Structure formats: C-alpha cells, structure tokens
Amino acid sequence: MKESGFAVAGSSGEVVIADAMVQPLRSAPLPDWRQKLSEIDWVPDLGEDIGSPRWFRGLATLTLLTVGALSLLPDFAPVYGAQSPMPAGTQLEEVRAQMIMPIAYGSDTGRRMAANDSVRALAASPERPRIELTATLGRGDSFARVLQRAGVGSGDVDRVLGLVSGATRLTDIEPGTTLEIVLGRRTSKNAARPLESLDFRARFDLRLAVNRTESGALSLDRQQIMVDTTPLRIRGVVGQSLYRSARAAGAPAEAVQNFLKVIASRTSLSSLAATDEFDLIVDYKRAATGEVLVGDLMFAGIDRGGKPRIQMLKWNSGDSSQWFEASGVGESRGQLSRPVNGSISSGFGMRRHPILGYKRMHAGLDFKAGYGAPIFAATNGVVAYAGRKGGYGNFVQINHGGGIATGYAHMSRIAASPGQRVRQGQIIGYVGSTGLSTGPHLHYELYRDGRPINPLSITFTQRAQLSGGDLSRFKGELARLKAVKPGAALAPLPASARRNEEPQREIDRISAVKIGSSKPAG
CATH class of the missing domain: 2.70.70.10 (Glucose Permease (Domain IIA))
Known part of the structure; x- marks a missing residue:
C-alpha cells in the first residue's frame, strides 16, 4: 500500500515510525524544577555584593521571613476566667488579708482576721516593759551626757556617776567604749524609765556592771580582768630594707615608723649595714578574755657585731616624755x-x-x-x-x-x-x-x-641629762626591758588566768556548755 509517498507495512510498521519520531524527545533532558530551586541561593550574605540581584534576592527572603514571624505572634489579650460573685463580709476580710499588693491599697501583712465587733480599741498603746539599748562614748563627750541621751533619769545618772567614779576615774574611760543599758518600766509617761542595768568595760583590765537590787538601790559589780603586760620585743637583721624586715618579723606598722624616726635622729639610715640587727620593744597588753592592746614604742636599738650601737629608751622627764640614750642623755629637738x-x-x-x-x-x-x-x-x-x-x-x-x-x-x-x-x-x-x-x-x-x-x-x-635617782630608775627600766626575751609576749597565757573567764563569743559559750555537760563514755 502506498499513500502520500510513504510506504506503510501494516500496523507494525506504524509503530516503528511512531517510535522513531518520539525517540528524539526521549533523549532530550527534561528540566527538574526542584533541582533548579535547590540551586538558587535564597539566603546570601547581605554583606557581600550589595546592590546586585543576588543581594536583593536575599533581602526579599529576609523580608518574607520577618513578615511571616510577625504574623505568627500570639495575642497578648487578657484571658478572662469564669465570672464569680465578689466575696462579702468575713470572707471578704479574709481574702483581703491574703492579698499581695501594697498596704496603701488596703492589703494586710500575713494572714489575720480584720477587726470585728468583738474587738475594742485601746485607750492608749501599751508600753514595753523594758528597753535594751547600746550607747557609745564619743570623743569629747562625757559619761553623764551619754546616759542622759539614752533616757536614764537624772537621779540614776548621779548615782551611777558616784559608783563608777569610786572604781575608776571617769576620764580614764576611753572614747569608743560601748555601754549596754537596760531601762525598766516607768510608773507614768511623764517619768523617766528607771535604770535596770549598765554594763561596760571601764578599762582594759576592769569591767563594771551596775544593777538594780530587789530593794530598788543600784549596786556596782567590779569584774577584774587578768592582763599580761609583758612587752613585745622583736629582733631581726636589717637586710635590704629595715622597714620590710621589721614588718616581716611581726612589728606593728606604727611602731616601725616611730622606730625609724628615732634611729634616724641618731644616725643615717643609709649607713646601716645589711648584717646589723634591729631591736625594738613595744608596750603590749593581753587580756585573759582574748583582747590585745598594742601601745607605743618603748625601746629602739641597733646592734652591730653583737654589741649595742644605738640604745634609745622613752622616758618620762618632768611633764613630758622624750627619748634618752643609754647614758641618760636626752634627745635634742630644734635646729x-x-x-x-x-x-x-x-x-x-x-x-x-x-x-x-x-x-x-x-x-x-x-x-x-x-x-x-x-x-x-x-x-x-x-x-x-x-x-x-x-x-x-x-x-x-x-x-x-x-x-x-x-x-x-x-x-x-x-x-x-x-x-x-x-x-x-x-x-x-x-x-x-x-x-x-x-x-x-x-x-x-x-x-x-x-x-x-x-x-x-x-x-x-636644752638637752636633758638624768642624774641621781632618776638615772638609777632609768638604768633599771632599761635593764628590765632588755631582759625580756624576743617573742615572750606571744606565749600562751597561763591556764589559771583563763580558768574563771567567761567566753566572749557565742560559739565559745555554746562549746563551753557542751563540754561542761558532757559525760565520759562508759
């Protein structure tokens, strides 16, 4: 069969011709949209190629993501619960007592019931049965004024001054002394509170307590404190720095400064050799209660080759104190x-x-x-x-x-x-x-x-020159100080000095009670 110049060999020939026409289409690659989308850089670095199409594409991505995030924000409108009737009466007062809101807006502190008809208002506020307070004696202040400011009546103040002045001079009470005062109940609002007790440390070695007895009178209780007055002697080698060596040996900073001044008045500090030895003695007091009182420099010396080169002792001459050499010659001051x-x-x-x-x-x-x-x-x-x-x-x-x-x-x-x-x-x-x-x-x-x-x-x-009895006492004091061994003041206190002393810290009191109440095992 022959038609339009093509030879057709039945149905099988038609299939062959169709396959030949489709074959070119099958061999051509088809575009994959997913692959193309994956190849596009949707999130480029906006810091690169500013103004390019790639940059604008990234800006568009950022804008779309931002708009999408904002559109998904939750709603912050209040969530209303079920409506309930407002409490009234006693229930309202109890709820108000537990509200968490400022007191100025009507809330109470803690859970308590508000006043009702059973509560009667007081004609006057009750007074505290006793007042415990602490007062401090300031510099330039007087003992009497401190008591008066604390609320002690003038009659009790006069009696306390008489008792205290019989035990120690009021001028010996140093500024900064703490007074523990207890005031009792007063008979009327126009009267001063009576003094129940007064406790303070009058001196380093004395504690005074004023208490009111059952008869109503004030009595004084003296508590003598054991004090060790062994001076603190420190010796050492001058080394590269006299100040650093003395401080490293344990000398107080103020004592070292005074020591340098005394030595510099006798010789140049630069003339001291590293092998020279310094010798200083400081007034030092230790109470059995544990307090330490560091006083003034008492002796300053420099030794060279084991022999004293400079020996200066602070000594009271007349109404003032000054430094004297071991020979009894006083220091010079002025040009x-x-x-x-x-x-x-x-x-x-x-x-x-x-x-x-x-x-x-x-x-x-x-x-x-x-x-x-x-x-x-x-x-x-x-x-x-x-x-x-x-x-x-x-x-x-x-x-x-x-x-x-x-x-x-x-x-x-x-x-x-x-x-x-x-x-x-x-x-x-x-x-x-x-x-x-x-x-x-x-x-x-x-x-x-x-x-x-x-x-x-x-x-x-005028240079002072000790003579006679003054020189003998001076020599005796110098010998006494030089007989003190270095570090002797730091030795533990004897057990007898601490046996009857009450611990000062609360933890020590608790420990003492536990030790005293404990029984041996077995």
Whole structure:
C-alpha cells in the first residue's frame, strides 16, 4: 500500500515510525524544577555584593521571613476566667488579708482576721516593759551626757556617776567604749524609765556592771580582768630594707615608723649595714578574755657585731616624755641644741676682756659649766678644725653646711678629730680653761659665711641629762626591758588566768556548755 509517498507495512510498521519520531524527545533532558530551586541561593550574605540581584534576592527572603514571624505572634489579650460573685463580709476580710499588693491599697501583712465587733480599741498603746539599748562614748563627750541621751533619769545618772567614779576615774574611760543599758518600766509617761542595768568595760583590765537590787538601790559589780603586760620585743637583721624586715618579723606598722624616726635622729639610715640587727620593744597588753592592746614604742636599738650601737629608751622627764640614750642623755629637738648644760654668763658684743683689760668684741657666748662637763655638737656636721688655737685654747670648729659653722673653745680635752662626721648631741670635747680663760667655761661661737653672728639669734634646745635617782630608775627600766626575751609576749597565757573567764563569743559559750555537760563514755 502506498499513500502520500510513504510506504506503510501494516500496523507494525506504524509503530516503528511512531517510535522513531518520539525517540528524539526521549533523549532530550527534561528540566527538574526542584533541582533548579535547590540551586538558587535564597539566603546570601547581605554583606557581600550589595546592590546586585543576588543581594536583593536575599533581602526579599529576609523580608518574607520577618513578615511571616510577625504574623505568627500570639495575642497578648487578657484571658478572662469564669465570672464569680465578689466575696462579702468575713470572707471578704479574709481574702483581703491574703492579698499581695501594697498596704496603701488596703492589703494586710500575713494572714489575720480584720477587726470585728468583738474587738475594742485601746485607750492608749501599751508600753514595753523594758528597753535594751547600746550607747557609745564619743570623743569629747562625757559619761553623764551619754546616759542622759539614752533616757536614764537624772537621779540614776548621779548615782551611777558616784559608783563608777569610786572604781575608776571617769576620764580614764576611753572614747569608743560601748555601754549596754537596760531601762525598766516607768510608773507614768511623764517619768523617766528607771535604770535596770549598765554594763561596760571601764578599762582594759576592769569591767563594771551596775544593777538594780530587789530593794530598788543600784549596786556596782567590779569584774577584774587578768592582763599580761609583758612587752613585745622583736629582733631581726636589717637586710635590704629595715622597714620590710621589721614588718616581716611581726612589728606593728606604727611602731616601725616611730622606730625609724628615732634611729634616724641618731644616725643615717643609709649607713646601716645589711648584717646589723634591729631591736625594738613595744608596750603590749593581753587580756585573759582574748583582747590585745598594742601601745607605743618603748625601746629602739641597733646592734652591730653583737654589741649595742644605738640604745634609745622613752622616758618620762618632768611633764613630758622624750627619748634618752643609754647614758641618760636626752634627745635634742630644734635646729641647734645647747652645746653644754649650763646658763649663759657672758653675751655677744663689746665688753672689757677680763685678762687683757681693754674693750674688744666678744664674738660668742660663754656658758657656765663645771670642769670636765661634756660638750655636745650643736647639730650634724663635719669637724673642720680640732686642736690648739691661740687664746681659744683647745678649739673645735664644725661646718654644718649652707655657710653655717660653730666653734667651741677653752676645752680641757678634745674628743673629735678633723674630717670626722658628727651628729647632733654627740660629745666632741669637755669643758676646761685652756687659752685666755679665767676659769672653766665654754666659749661658743656661731659663724655664717665665715663671720661670727650672735648665737642667740637662733633658739637653743636644752638637752636633758638624768642624774641621781632618776638615772638609777632609768638604768633599771632599761635593764628590765632588755631582759625580756624576743617573742615572750606571744606565749600562751597561763591556764589559771583563763580558768574563771567567761567566753566572749557565742560559739565559745555554746562549746563551753557542751563540754561542761558532757559525760565520759562508759
């Protein structure tokens, strides 16, 4: 069969022709939309290629996600429960007592019933049967004013002052002392509360308690506290730093500072060698109740090669206390100290010479002093001259720097040599009558830029010299302190001193009760 130029060989031939026409379509790859979607970068980095189609596509993705998230936000409208009738009467008052809201809005604190018809209002508020309070004695305050401010009546204040002053002076009660006061019930609102008890520590070694007896009178109870007064002695090697070495040895900071001041007044701290030893003693008190009271520095010393080089003891001389050397010579204060212990017998200026018989300039001061009395350097300096000098006799001149110099004449013996560095108060010679002199005395001159000036233009400081009984007591106190062993004040207190003392801490009281009530096992 032949039709339109194509030969058809039955039905099987038609199938072959159809397969040949579809075969090209089968061999061509079909686009997969899922694969194309997966290849698109929907979340590009918006920090890259800003303004490109890829960037705008990422911005669109972000916008769609944000809008979608906002559309899914929950509704914050209040959720209303089932309507219930408001409570009334007693139920309302009980609910109001348990409300959690400010008191100003009508709520109560805790669960309690409000007042009802069975409750009667009081005519007046009841008073506390007793008041316990604590008062502190301030600096510049008085013991009586503290009691009055606490509410103690004037009658009780006068009786307490009489009792306390019989046990200790009121001025000995230090500022900062805590007063434990208990006031009792008063008879009327216009009357002061009676004092039930007063307890305080009057001194470091004394505690006082004032209590009201059954008869209504006030009585005083003295509680003596055992106190160990062994001074705290600390010794050690100077090392690279005297301050650090002393602090590392356990010396209090204030005591170390005072120690450095005392030592610096006798010698330069830079002259101390690392192998030198420091020796300091501090006033130290320990109470049996456990308190410690650190006092002032009492002794300052420097040893070199096992031998004392500097020994300074604080000693009460007259109305004041000052530092004395082991020999009993007091410290000097001021710019220039008096060169000898004695009064002035002749001043500065023109006078008739007692030996030459005519008037001439007296370029210094004459001091009365006994033969052989020590002569001290007026201040630190270097000896410029030491030897015989014409009418001056045995003469010493010291240069102090800044154009200032001092001269000492008529010595019986010179104790300094040229070029020697001396400190204020150091002995440089002894009073005599060498040269043009009518008797033992010291002729003292003061020079400024080589020219003599009136020494009275500068105030002198008298050096104290202990003698007689004062010197003996001074030597005894020095020996007593030096006999204290280092660290002896830190040894445990004897058991007898602590046996009758009540523990001060609550945990100690509880432990003591448990120990006292415990029975041995078995």
